[in-house]
Amino acid sequence: MHALADAVVAVLLVASGVVALVAALGLWRLPDFFLRLHAPALVSTLAAWIVTFASIVHFSVREAGLALHIWLIIIVLSITAPVTTILLARAALFRRRQSGDPLPAPLQRRR
Numbered sequence: 001m002h003a004l005a006d007a008v009v010a011v012l013l014v015a016s017g018v019v020a021l022v023a024a025l026g027l028w029r030l031p032d033f034f035l036r037l038h039a040p041a042l043v044s045t046l047a048a049w050i051v052t053f054a055s056i057v058h059f060s061v062r063e064a065g066l067a068l069h070i071w072l073i074i075i076v077l078s079i080t081a082p083v084t085t086i087l088l089a090r091a092a093l094f095r096r097r098q099s100g101d102p103l104p105a106p107l108q109r110r111r
Contacts, residue, residue, distance in 0.1 A: 020044060023043035023044050024039075037088060056068070
């Protein structure tokens with residue numbers, strides 16, 4: 001049973017690494033700061049969820065019971081990551097307004 005759990009944990013951790021690599025590629029390829037905000041904010045949270053599932057599997061098998069105390073980490077991360085992204089975007093908008101640079105175009109409503 002431990003070998004199967006170890007294989008599941010390994011697959012989840014590799015998948016998390018691939019997702020984090022996608023976030024890094026987004027940072028590298030996207031041209032604007034505001035576009036670059038999306039890659040780490042969305043994808044790194046997904047990678048953290050995958051690591052959390054891997055940790056739950058690992059510690060549940062190791063302790064022979066369901067280990068749900070790990071959920072506290074992902075709950076805090078899921079709350080703080082969007083707030084941090086919003087604060088970074090607002091700070092960047094403030095700096096652009098102060099320096100007189102053109103602001104990004106607002107989103108248009110579909111009618």
